[in-house]
Amino acid sequence: MNTPKxxxxxxxxxxxxxxxxxxGQLHGYGVIQRIRQMSGEMLFVEQGALYPALYRIEGxxxxxxxxxxxxxxxxxxxxxxxxxxxxxxxxEEKSWDRLxxxxxxVRQST
Amino acid sequence: MTRLIKLGAHLRRxxxxxxxxxxIEQEMRSHVDLMTEANIARGMDPNAAREDxxxxxxxxxxxxxxxxxxxxxGRMEPMFQDLRFGVRxxxxxxxxxxxxxLTLALGTGATSAIFSLVYGVVLRPLPYHEPDxxxxxxxxxxxxxxLTAPDYLDWRAATTSFEQLAAVATTTANLTGRGGExxxxxxxxxxxxxxxxxxVPPAHGRGFGWSDEPYGAPRVVVLGDxxxxxxxxxxxxxxxxxxxxxxxxxxxxxxxxxxxxxxxxAAQLWLPLNLTPREVNSPGARFLATTGRxxxxxxxxxAQAELAELARRTEKVRPHSNTDVTARVQSLxxxxxxxxxxxxxxxLVAVSFVLLIACANVxxxxxxxxxxRQAEMSVRAALxxxxxxxxxxxxxxxxxxxxxxxxxxxxxxxxxxxxxxDVLPQEIPRLxxxxxxxxxxGFTLAVSLVASLLFGVAPALRASRPELxxxxxxxxxxxxxxxxxxxxxxxxxxxxxxxLVLLVAAGLLLRSFVRLQxxxxxxxxxxxxxxxxxxxxxxxxxxxxxxxxYQELATNLGQQPGVTTAAVASTVPLTGSGISISxxxxxxxxxxxxxxxxxxxxxxxxxxxxxxxxVRIPRGRAFSSTDRENTPAVAIVNETTAKRYWPDQDxxxxxxxxxxDRDGVVEIVGVxxxxxxxxxxxxxxxxxxxxxxxxxxxxxxWMQRTMIALARTSGEPDSAGGTIRQVVxxxxxxxxxxxxxxxxxxxxxATGSLRVGxxxxxxxxxxxLLLASIGVYGVMAVMVAGRSREIxxxxxxxxxxxxxxxxxxxDGAALTAVGVVIGTIAALALTRMMEAMLFETPATxxxxxxxxxxxxxxxxxxxCWVPARRSTRVDPVIALRAE
Numbered sequence: 001m002n003t004p005k006x007x008x009x010x011x012x013x014x015x016x017x018x019x020x021x022x023x024g025q026l027h028g029y030g031v032i033q034r035i036r037q038m039s040g041e042m043l044f045v046e047q048g049a050l051y052p053a054l055y056r057i058e059g060x061x062x063x064x065x066x067x068x069x070x071x072x073x074x075x076x077x078x079x080x081x082x083x084x085x086x087x088x089x090x091x092e093e094k095s096w097d098r099l100x101x102x103x104x105x106v107r108q109s110t
Numbered sequence: 111m112t113r114l115i116k117l118g119a120h121l122r123r124x125x126x127x128x129x130x131x132x133x134i135e136q137e138m139r140s141h142v143d144l145m146t147e148a149n150i151a152r153g154m155d156p157n158a159a160r161e162d163x164x165x166x167x168x169x170x171x172x173x174x175x176x177x178x179x180x181x182x183x184g185r186m187e188p189m190f191q192d193l194r195f196g197v198r199x200x201x202x203x204x205x206x207x208x209x210x211x212l213t214l215a216l217g218t219g220a221t222s223a224i225f226s227l228v229y230g231v232v233l234r235p236l237p238y239h240e241p242d243x244x245x246x247x248x249x250x251x252x253x254x255x256x257l258t259a260p261d262y263l264d265w266r267a268a269t270t271s272f273e274q275l276a277a278v279a280t281t282t283a284n285l286t287g288r289g290g291e292x293x294x295x296x297x298x299x300x301x302x303x304x305x306x307x308x309x310v311p312p313a314h315g316r317g318f319g320w321s322d323e324p325y326g327a328p329r330v331v332v333l334g335d336x337x338x339x340x341x342x343x344x345x346x347x348x349x350x351x352x353x354x355x356x357x358x359x360x361x362x363x364x365x366x367x368x369x370x371x372x373x374x375x376a377a378q379l380w381l382p383l384n385l386t387p388r389e390v391n392s393p394g395a396r397f398l399a400t401t402g403r404x405x406x407x408x409x410x411x412x413a414q415a416e417l418a419e420l421a422r423r424t425e426k427v428r429p430h431s432n433t434d435v436t437a438r439v440q441s442l443x444x445x446x447x448x449x450x451x452x453x454x455x456x457x458l459v460a461v462s463f464v465l466l467i468a469c470a471n472v473x474x475x476x477x478x479x480x481x482x483r484q485a486e487m488s489v490r491a492a493l494x495x496x497x498x499x500x501x502x503x504x505x506x507x508x509x510x511x512x513x514x515x516x517x518x519x520x521x522x523x524x525x526x527x528x529x530x531x532d533v534l535p536q537e538i539p540r541l542x543x544x545x546x547x548x549x550x551x552g553f554t555l556a557v558s559l560v561a562s563l564l565f566g567v568a569p570a571l572r573a574s575r576p577e578l579x580x581x582x583x584x585x586x587x588x589x590x591x592x593x594x595x596x597x598x599x600x601x602x603x604x605x606x607x608x609x610l611v612l613l614v615a616a617g618l619l620l621r622s623f624v625r626l627q628x629x630x631x632x633x634x635x636x637x638x639x640x641x642x643x644x645x646x647x648x649x650x651x652x653x654x655x656x657x658x659x660y661q662e663l664a665t666n667l668g669q670q671p672g673v674t675t676a677a678v679a680s681t682v683p684l685t686g687s688g689i690s691i692s693x694x695x696x697x698x699x700x701x702x703x704x705x706x707x708x709x710x711x712x713x714x715x716x717x718x719x720x721x722x723x724x725v726r727i728p729r730g731r732a733f734s735s736t737d738r739e740n741t742p743a744v745a746i747v748n749e750t751t752a753k754r755y756w757p758d759q760d761x762x763x764x765x766x767x768x769x770x771d772r773d774g775v776v777e778i779v780g781v782x783x784x785x786x787x788x789x790x791x792x793x794x795x796x797x798x799x800x801x802x803x804x805x806x807x808x809x810x811x812w813m814q815r816t817m818i819a820l821a822r823t824s825g826e827p828d829s830a831g832g833t834i835r836q837v838v839x840x841x842x843x844x845x846x847x848x849x850x851x852x853x854x855x856x857x858x859x860a861t862g863s864l865r866v867g868x869x870x871x872x873x874x875x876x877x878x879l880l881l882a883s884i885g886v887y888g889v890m891a892v893m894v895a896g897r898s899r900e901i902x903x904x905x906x907x908x909x910x911x912x913x914x915x916x917x918x919x920x921d922g923a924a925l926t927a928v929g930v931v932i933g934t935i936a937a938l939a940l941t942r943m944m945e946a947m948l949f950e951t952p953a954t955x956x957x958x959x960x961x962x963x964x965x966x967x968x969x970x971x972x973x974c975w976v977p978a979r980r981s982t983r984v985d986p987v988i989a990l991r992a993e
Contacts (some may be wrong), residue, residue: 033148
């Protein structure tokens with residue numbers, strides 16, 4: 001893979017997962033793929049990082065999980081955003097925007 | 111009921127947990143399936159697609175358990191969780207667990223047992239009331255001595271630093287009548303304040319008081335716990351009854367609790383001091399072991415200063431006996447344990463070496479296992495476990511191994527302590543009270559945790575290294591092992607060094623032991639039997655009665671079938687006692703200073719003593735039946751005495767006076783070779799022998815009319831024990847016979863402490879050597895396995911199997927050499943500690959050192975041999991493909 005990769009900033013993983021799930025329910029592997037697509041192949045989340053984050057988010061009640069079958073007929077566990085998750089997503093997005101703005105300002109100064 | 115509810119909740123949680131793990135595992139499998147599918151869709155070969163998907167997951171079951179750790183997060187007690195995980199990991203690899211736990215059990219068990227000994231004998235406070243305030247009091251002239259009766263009485267009256275000053279004179283007592291056969295027991299005559307000084311209340315009845323102390327007071331006795339149980343069936347009503355001691359009726363006034371007896375060889379009953387007028391007026395007889403209880407707030411130094419002042423006054427009052435005699439105090443605890451402390455500590459050091467080697471071996475096992483668990487560790491790291499978390503997990507696993515080892519070790523400790531109680535010399539104070547108690551349990555726990563750290567820390571840090579994990583991700587199993595190899599090498603070097611020190615210690619003891627066995631005792635010990643007896647004053651009041659009895663015994667015994675010659679003597683070899691007496695040599699001025707006064711050990715023997723023992727008589731003659739009570743007093747001196755006091759003269763015909771109640775002079779009629787009368791290690795003492803009939807009333811009193819019968823037998827000496835018993839019973843059926851021993855037995859007892867020290871240190875050294883060899887073998891085997899690629903290349907490039915083997919052996923030899931050098935240096939530094947235990951062997955004995963170094967080098971090379979041979983069987987093709 002030659003595409004330049006951006007390193008994930010600590011704490012942004014939750015935002016990415018929530019965002020990926022905001023477009024519809026996905027299984028774990030699907031989340032990884034969706035993030036890759038959305039980032040234009042720049043962000044690749046390893047399963048070792050994804051599942052702990054998913055379980056943590058599930059524990060907080062932002063996503064709910066249910067076993068189901070995918071389009072090729074394979075059993076997989078699907079995650080879906082809850083109302084609380086949707087709220088959290090907007091909170092995270094806002095805080096991310098603030099952070100991005102702040103960083104941009106810092107960079108423009110001097 | 112609540113218990114049941116709790117149990118139910120616990121079970122439910124457990125089931126839910128299992129379900130969760132199952133679910134995670136399913137999810138992981140599904141992830142792999144989905145990814146495989148996607149990979150195939152992208153055009154990958156199905157096998158490669160699955161491989162790719164599996165990469166990073168490792169063992170799926172394993173992984174899901176690990177994921178659970180993360181997922182459980184704060185819900186479960188993480189330590190507890192790690193603990194359970196540690197236990198489970200151990201069970202998964204029972205071979206590893208068994209070896210590690212057994213190795214540690216050996217180390218902690220032996221260490222705990224020796225610690226029980228050190229704690230029980232040396233460290234534990236004495237079982238008296240406020241033992242810190244108890245001091246031993248000595249008179250001192252270059253060395254510590256017991257007190258004389260007049261000095262004791264003066265000091266006791268004058269002291270203000272001590273609340274109490276108590277005195278003990280050890281003696282023996284014949285018990286007859288109630289409770290069984292006549293028997294001889296060790297007894298103590300004690301001052302009226304003795305029990306109060308120690309602060310031990312009687313178990314029954316009363317102790318002694320001042321009214322019991324004076325000479326001529328009613329005869330009373332206090333029984334020790336052991337004697338009371340053994341002879342009086344632990345009957346409390348014995349208090350108030352009358353028993354016969356030395357043929358005299360004594361009223362039992364009390365029974366003491368067991369803790370008052372520190373040694374099995376200590377007094378079994380107590381009599382009042384009852385100092386005789388003669389004793390009170392004997393300024394030269396130092397026979398009172400004195401113990402003082404400090405007044406509250408007074409320090410030992412203050413007491414010492416006061417006694418020194420009292421000693422100066424005494425010096426003026428009794429200059430003849432007390433010139434240059436001062437006073438010393440020592441804590442009673444110190445006085446009791448000082449003899450054994452060093453040996454006990456040496457054993458503790460020795461056994462801790464075994465423990466260290468055991469830890470090293472387990473560390474090696476863990477390191478080797480860490481290599482095999484690299485995939486697991488990388489998965490854990492990938493799943494978000496931090497480095498400290500992984501290290502903690504590994505340390506907890508080590509602790510689980512350590513604790514399991516400690517539990518198994520405690521079983522070993524129990525057994526070892528029981529054995530130690532039996533085999534160690536019984537003179538060791540409080541030996542019978544050593545046990546695995548709570549203090550020892552605490553020690554074992556602490557030791558096992560420290561040990562877990564010792565063997566666990568290096569592998570844990572190594573395994574949790576991020577760079578290593580990076581290396582793992584490349585699945586290169588040997589590249590990251592250089593540091594690991596270095597660590598293993600240091601461990602092996604340490605093991606060899608430790609084992610070498612122990613082996614040197616054992617070698618030195620062995621050498622001492624061999625030397626001790628070869629000591630020329632001055633007589634022929636084969637086929638000799640001895641038995642001791644003491645005649646009661648009540649029936650043998652006059653000297654002539656005592657002499658007649660013993661003469662008859664000697665004569666009778668000599669005529670028994672199976673007995674070649676027989677004798678009676680006040681001391682036989684290796685039993686170590688005697689009358690020390692000063693003498694005045696005729697024609698020489700009386701020395702002004704006491705220490706210049708000629709001083710000898712006086713022994714009384716029957717005519718055939720030297721012939722029975724087989725002692726050479728280089729000059730003059732032996733005693734004969736013509737040396738009688740009323741014939742001129744004669745003596746035989748040993749060579750040491752002759753050399754010391756008549757260096758340039760012929761001792762024969764010389765005359766001297768003894769400081770006793772005899773009026774006339776004694777003439778020397780013979781010189782005998784030196785005999786080891788005290789112990790094997792003694793330098794010969796100055797001895798003077800006199801014929802038994804010429805012992806005076808005073809002599810018999812000093813000797814407590816005790817003599818030892820001695821018979822040389824034609825066959826096995828043990829069978830002659832019955833003969834001696836028979837002859838004695840024929841002469842006096844009320845007389846207890848004791849210490850029935852063959853001379854070989856006496857010799858074995860005389861080498862007892864060295865024998866036990868050798869057995870223990872030798873045992874530890876053997877275990878150490880074994881463990882170290884296993885360690886070397888293990889490390890070399892892992893090393894060969896890790897280098898199989900390199901070996902494969904070498905073989906492929908045309909190296910012969912001989913070259914490869916040589917390479918591995920060279921590596922092993924290098925490690926061994928470093929270990930031997932370090933060990934030798936350590937041994938040179940440490941064996942000095944044990945100088946006191948050695949006999950005619952320098953602590954840095956070069957022969958022992960070189961023999962041990964050679965031996966351990968051979969053992970290490972043997973341990974390398976198997977892996978080295980295996981290395982040559984590496985198939986180059988397979989070895990290269992394996993990477």
